[in-house]
Amino acid sequence: MTAFVEALGLAMMLAGTAFLVVAAIGVWRLPDLLSRLHVLTKADTAGVALIAIGAAIHVQDVAATLSLALCTLLVAVSGATTGHLIARDQFNPSVADAEEGA
Amino acid sequence: MISEYAFLATGAGLVGLALLRLATSADLLMRVLGLNVLAVGIAMLLLVSGMGASGTDAVPQAFVLTGIVVLVGVTAVLLALAERIAEDRDE
Amino acid sequence: MSELSLLVLLPFLAATLTVAVPGRAASLGLVATAANALLVVSLCREIIARGAVEQVIGGWAAPLGITFVGDGLAAVMLAMTAIVSLAITAQAMSTPGRAGFWPLWMATLGALNGLFLSGDLFNLYVAFEILGLAAVGLTALAGTPMALRAAFDYLTAGLAGSLLILLGIALSYSVTGRVDLETVVVLTESSNGRIALALIAAGLAVKAALFPLHFWMPAAHSSAVPVASALLSALVVKGALYLALRLSIEGGAGAEFLRSALAVLGTGGMLWGAWNALRAERLKLLVAHSTVAQIGLIALAIGVAGDPLQNGLWTAAALLMLSHALAKAAMFLAVGRIAEALGHDRISGLNREELRPGAAEFAFAIAAISLVGLPPTAGFIGKWILIEGLVDEGAVHWIALLLLGTALSAAYLSRVVSRCLRGGPHVSATAQRLPWRSGDVAALGLATGALLLGLAAALPLTLLEVPFA
Amino acid sequence: MLPVFDVVLAAAILVSAALALWVRDRIAAVSGFLVTGLLVSLSWLRLGAPDVALAEAAIGAGLTGALLLRSAHRIPCAPSKALPPSLWCAAGALAIAISGAIVWTVTSFGAAPVYPSLVADNLPESGAQNPVTAVLLNFRAWDTLLEIAVLFVALTVVIMVAPARPRTAPLGPLVQPFARVLLPLTVLIGGHLLWQGGHAPGGAFQAGAVLAGGAIALGLSGVIGSKLTRQNGLALLAIAGLAIFALAALAAEVLTGALLGYPAGEAKTWIIAIESALTLSIAATLFLLFFGPAERH
Numbered sequence: 001m002t003a004f005v006e007a008l009g010l011a012m013m014l015a016g017t018a019f020l021v022v023a024a025i026g027v028w029r030l031p032d033l034l035s036r037l038h039v040l041t042k043a044d045t046a047g048v049a050l051i052a053i054g055a056a057i058h059v060q061d062v063a064a065t066l067s068l069a070l071c072t073l074l075v076a077v078s079g080a081t082t083g084h085l086i087a088r089d090q091f092n093p094s095v096a097d098a099e100e101g102a
Numbered sequence: 103m104i105s106e107y108a109f110l111a112t113g114a115g116l117v118g119l120a121l122l123r124l125a126t127s128a129d130l131l132m133r134v135l136g137l138n139v140l141a142v143g144i145a146m147l148l149l150v151s152g153m154g155a156s157g158t159d160a161v162p163q164a165f166v167l168t169g170i171v172v173l174v175g176v177t178a179v180l181l182a183l184a185e186r187i188a189e190d191r192d193e
Numbered sequence: 194m195s196e197l198s199l200l201v202l203l204p205f206l207a208a209t210l211t212v213a214v215p216g217r218a219a220s221l222g223l224v225a226t227a228a229n230a231l232l233v234v235s236l237c238r239e240i241i242a243r244g245a246v247e248q249v250i251g252g253w254a255a256p257l258g259i260t261f262v263g264d265g266l267a268a269v270m271l272a273m274t275a276i277v278s279l280a281i282t283a284q285a286m287s288t289p290g291r292a293g294f295w296p297l298w299m300a301t302l303g304a305l306n307g308l309f310l311s312g313d314l315f316n317l318y319v320a321f322e323i324l325g326l327a328a329v330g331l332t333a334l335a336g337t338p339m340a341l342r343a344a345f346d347y348l349t350a351g352l353a354g355s356l357l358i359l360l361g362i363a364l365s366y367s368v369t370g371r372v373d374l375e376t377v378v379v380l381t382e383s384s385n386g387r388i389a390l391a392l393i394a395a396g397l398a399v400k401a402a403l404f405p406l407h408f409w410m411p412a413a414h415s416s417a418v419p420v421a422s423a424l425l426s427a428l429v430v431k432g433a434l435y436l437a438l439r440l441s442i443e444g445g446a447g448a449e450f451l452r453s454a455l456a457v458l459g460t461g462g463m464l465w466g467a468w469n470a471l472r473a474e475r476l477k478l479l480v481a482h483s484t485v486a487q488i489g490l491i492a493l494a495i496g497v498a499g500d501p502l503q504n505g506l507w508t509a510a511a512l513l514m515l516s517h518a519l520a521k522a523a524m525f526l527a528v529g530r531i532a533e534a535l536g537h538d539r540i541s542g543l544n545r546e547e548l549r550p551g552a553a554e555f556a557f558a559i560a561a562i563s564l565v566g567l568p569p570t571a572g573f574i575g576k577w578i579l580i581e582g583l584v585d586e587g588a589v590h591w592i593a594l595l596l597l598g599t600a601l602s603a604a605y606l607s608r609v610v611s612r613c614l615r616g617g618p619h620v621s622a623t624a625q626r627l628p629w630r631s632g633d634v635a636a637l638g639l640a641t642g643a644l645l646l647g648l649a650a651a652l653p654l655t656l657l658e659v660p661f662a
Numbered sequence: 663m664l665p666v667f668d669v670v671l672a673a674a675i676l677v678s679a680a681l682a683l684w685v686r687d688r689i690a691a692v693s694g695f696l697v698t699g700l701l702v703s704l705s706w707l708r709l710g711a712p713d714v715a716l717a718e719a720a721i722g723a724g725l726t727g728a729l730l731l732r733s734a735h736r737i738p739c740a741p742s743k744a745l746p747p748s749l750w751c752a753a754g755a756l757a758i759a760i761s762g763a764i765v766w767t768v769t770s771f772g773a774a775p776v777y778p779s780l781v782a783d784n785l786p787e788s789g790a791q792n793p794v795t796a797v798l799l800n801f802r803a804w805d806t807l808l809e810i811a812v813l814f815v816a817l818t819v820v821i822m823v824a825p826a827r828p829r830t831a832p833l834g835p836l837v838q839p840f841a842r843v844l845l846p847l848t849v850l851i852g853g854h855l856l857w858q859g860g861h862a863p864g865g866a867f868q869a870g871a872v873l874a875g876g877a878i879a880l881g882l883s884g885v886i887g888s889k890l891t892r893q894n895g896l897a898l899l900a901i902a903g904l905a906i907f908a909l910a911a912l913a914a915e916v917l918t919g920a921l922l923g924y925p926a927g928e929a930k931t932w933i934i935a936i937e938s939a940l941t942l943s944i945a946a947t948l949f950l951l952f953f954g955p956a957e958r959h
Contacts, residue, residue, distance in 0.1 A: 080840075081836055108673075109668065110768055110769065118760055121753075122753055128740045137356065139698070144359050147360070150709065152775060158711050159775045160781050163714050164797040165362075166706075166711070168806065170717050170867075172322050174721050179823075180349065181737075182825075182954060183823055185825050186341055187345060188736055191338070208904075210905075250803075252920040257777060257780040259805065319809055330822060333819065336823075364767050364768065368772040368773070370773040370775035371777070
C-alpha cells in the first residue's frame with residue numbers, strides 16, 4: 001500500500017515536472033508572445049498543481065496539504081492575471097504609454 | 103562538503119562579477135543591480151561560513167536578514183534619485 | 194537610564210517626532226541637540242571621575258550581545274559632535290527650513306553617537322548605513338540637478354564602501370567566528386585575518402573620502418546647502434576616520450600594516466587635496482578639496498603614530514579631528530553666508546570695495562588659522578604632539594611631509610583671506626550686506642572655539658588619557 | 663544526489679547573475695536579477711537558513727524586483743562607451759584576485775563560530791524558540807533597532823526626492839477580482855508568518871514584506887487609490903515602528919536597568935508586541951518606498 005502511494009506521488013511529481021519542462025521549451029522555441037503566454041500559463045499552472053498533489057500524497061499531513069493547496073491557488077490566480085496583463089499590454093500599448101509618457 | 107565549496111565559489115564569484123560590473127559601467131541602473139548582486143554574494147559567504155555540524159549558526163543568519171532589509175531601503179533611495187535625475191534632464 | 198542609551202535613542206525619537214509634527218521641527222531639534230550636549234557633558238565628567246564606562250545591551254554580554262563602550266576617545270568624539278551640532282542647529286534655525294532637514298539631521302546625530310559608542314563590527318556597519326543614507330539625503334536637500342547627481346554618486350560610493358566593510362566583517366566571522374571589536378586583535382595575527390581587516394579599511398577609506406577613493410566627495414560637499422556641507426565635512430567623514438583610529442587601537446602592534454597604508458594614502462590625499470584647492474575657482478570647491486587634504490593629514494597622523502597601546506602619539510590624530518571638525522564646520526557656514534551676501538562664490542570675485550568684510554569673512558579667517566595650525570589652536574597642539582614624538586623617533590621624512598602639508602594649506606587658504614581683505618570693484622550687482630543672524634554667531638562661535646581649543650587642550654587630552662575599556 | 667543539485671544550483675546562480683549584469687535590455691536585466699534572487703533564496707534553504715530564504719524571496723527578490731521594474735523604463739541608458747581593453751583586463755584581474763582571496767580566506771583554517779553554543783544556552787530565556795528570532799529581537803535587538811532606523815531614513819529621503827508620479831491607470835477588469843482574492847490571502851499569510859516567527863521560520867520582516875507586497879498589488883490594480891498614499895496616516899504608521907521600538911528599549915531599561923533588557927519571564931510578550939508593531943510599520947514603509955509621495959512640494 002505505502003509503496004503504491006509513494007509511487008503515485010512520485011509519478012504525479014514527475015508528470016508535473018514534465019509539464020514545466022515542456023512549458024520552458026515552449027517559451028524558448030515558440031515564435032511570438034501570445035503562443036508563449038499560452039504555453040506558459042496553462043502548463044505552468046498544471047505543472048505546479050500536479051507537483052503539489054504529489055507532495056501532498058507524500059507528506060500525508062493536513063496542515064501541509066492546506067498550504068500546498070493555497071500555493072497552487074495563488075499560482076493559478078496570479079499566473080492567469082499576469083498572463084492577462086502582459087497580453088493586454090501587447091494589444092493595448094496606449095495604456096502603458098499613457099502611464100510612462102506623462 | 104562539495105555543496106559547501108560550490109556555494110562558497112558562488113559567493114566569491116558573485117562578489118567578483120559585481121565588482122567587475124561596478125568598475126566597468128557608468129549606467130545608473132547597472133550600478134544599482136551590481137550593488138545588489140554584491141550584497142547577495144556577501145550574504146552567501148556569511149551563510150557558508152556559518153554552516154556547521156549542528157545546523158547553520160543563527161547569528162550570521164540574522165546579519166543576512168538585516169542586510170537584506172537595509173539593502174532594500176538603500177535601493178529604493180538609489181532608484182528614486184536616479185528617476186529624479188532622469189526627470190530633471192528631460193525638462 | 195544611562196547617558197549612553199539616551200545619547201543614541203533621543204536623536205532617533207526626535208527624528209520621528211520632527212516628521213510627526215513638522216511645524217515644531219526646529220524647536221524639537223534645538224531641544225534634542227541641547228539635551229544631547231548636556232548628556233555628553235555629564236558622560237565626560239563621569240569618565241574623567243571614574244574611568245571608561247561600559248554598557249551591556251539587553252544584558253547579553255559580547256560576543257553574543259552588543260556592548261556600548263564609552264572610553265576617552267569615544268567621549269572626545271561625542272563632545273566634538275555635540276559642539277558642532279549646537280552650531281549647526283543654531284544656523285539651521287535661522288535659515289528657512291526645507292522639508293526633510295530635521296529628521297535627517299537628527300538621524301545623523303543618532304547614528305554618529307551610536308557609531309562612536311558601539312563595540313561590535315556588525316553593529317558599526319548598520320550605523321554606517323544610517324549615517325550614509327542620511328548624509329545622502331542632506332546632500333540632495335538642495336534639490337538642484339547637480340546636487341542630485343552628486344547625491345547619487347555619493348550613495349553608490351558609500352554603499353560600495355559599506356558593502357566592502359560588510360565583506361570584511363563576513364571574512365572576520367569566517368576567520369575568528371565572532372564580530373565584536375575584540376576580534377580585531379585576533380585578526381591581525383593571521384594573514385587571512387589581515388585580508389579581512391584590509392577590506393574593512395578599504396571600505397572605510399571610501400567612506401572617509403581618503404585619497405584616491407575621494408572621487409565622490411568634492412561634488413557632494415560643494416553642491417549641498419551650507420548647513421549640510423558643514424555637517425558632512427565636519428562630522429560625517431569623521432565617523433569612518435574614528436573607526437580607522439579605533440581599529441588601529443584595537444589591533445595594537447599587529448595593525449602596523451594598516452597604519453603604513455593609512456600613512457601613504459594620507460600623504461597622497463594631503464598633497465592632492467592641496468593641489469586641487471590651490472587651483473579651485475569656486476570657494477565651496479576649495480573648502481571641499483581642503484577637506485580631502487585635511488583628511489589626508491589626519492590619516493597620516495593615525496598612520497605614523499605607531500602602536501597606540503605603547504605611546505600617546507595617536508592623541509594627536511584625535512585632536513586634529515576635533516579641531517578640523519570645529520574649523521571646517523565654521524568655514525562651510527561662513528562660506529554659505531559669503532555666497533549669500535555676494536550672490537556667487539567665485540574666488541576671483543571676492544574682493545570688494547563698498548562692502549567691508551563682515552562676520553562671515555572674519556569667521557573664515559579664524560577657521561583658516563586653526564586649519565593651518567598656528568598657535569594657539571588645537572590644530573597646532575595636535576601637530577606639536579605629533580612632531581615632538583616623531584623627533585624622538587628620528588622620523589624626519591614624516592616631519593618634512595607634515596610641514597609641507599601645513600605650508601600648502603596656508604597657501605590655499607590665504608588665497609581666500611587675502612582676496613577678502615583686498616579692495617577692488619564688485620563683480621555682482623546684487624551683492625548686499627546681510628543683517629546679523631544666529632548663523633553668524635554659530636560660525637563665529639565655532640571658529641573662536643577652534644582657536645581657543647588650543648588653550649583648553651588639557652581637557653580633551655585628559656579625556657584621551659583615560660585608559661581603554 | 664543533493665551535491666549534484668547544489669552544484670547545478672550554484673552554477674545557475676552565477677549564470678543568471680552574469681546575464682542580469684551584462685544583458686543590454688533593461689527588462690531582461692531586471693528579470694535576470696529576479697531569477698537570481700529566487701535561485702539564491704533556494705540556495706539559502708540548502709544552506710540551512712529558511713528564515714533568510716523567506717526574506718530573500720519576499721524582500722530581496724520580490725520587493726527589490728518590483729522597485730527595479732518600476733524604475734527600469736524611467737532611467738535612461740547611459741551611452742555605452744567601450745572601455746579600453748587594457749582597463750577591462752585590469753578590472754577583470756582585480757575581480758578574480760579578490761574572488762580568489764575570498765575563497766582562500768574562507769577555506770583556510772579558521773576558528774569555529776562562538777555563537778551556536780551561546781545561542782543554544784540562552785535560547786530558553788530569550789522568549790523565542792526560533793534562534794533567528796531570538797537573535798534579531800533579543801540577543802542583538804540593537805542591530806534590529808538601527809535597521810528600522812535605516813528604513814526610516816530611507817523613507818524620509820525617498821519622500822523628499824522621489825519624482826511626482828502620474829497616477830497609474832487601473833489595470834483592467836481581471837485585476838480587481840485578483841486583488842480581492844489577494845487581500846485576504848496576504849493578511850492571512852502575513853499573520854501566519856508573524857505568529858510562526860516565534861518558533862519556526864518567519865517573523866516581522868517577512869510578514870511586513872508580504873503585507874506590503876499585497877498592498878502594492880492592490881495599489882497597482884487601482885483598488886487603493888493614490889489618495890491613500892497622500893494621507894499622513896500611512897506615513898505616521900511607517901515611522902511609528904522606530905518610535906515604538908526606541909520607547910520600548912528605554913522602557914525596558916527603566917524596568918530592568920539594561921537597555922532592551924526585557925523583564926525576566928516576560929520576554930515573549932515583549933517580543934510579540936514589538937514584532938506586531940514592526941510588521942505594520944515595515945509594511946507601510948515598504949509600500950511608501952514603492953509609491954513615494956503622490957505630490958512633491
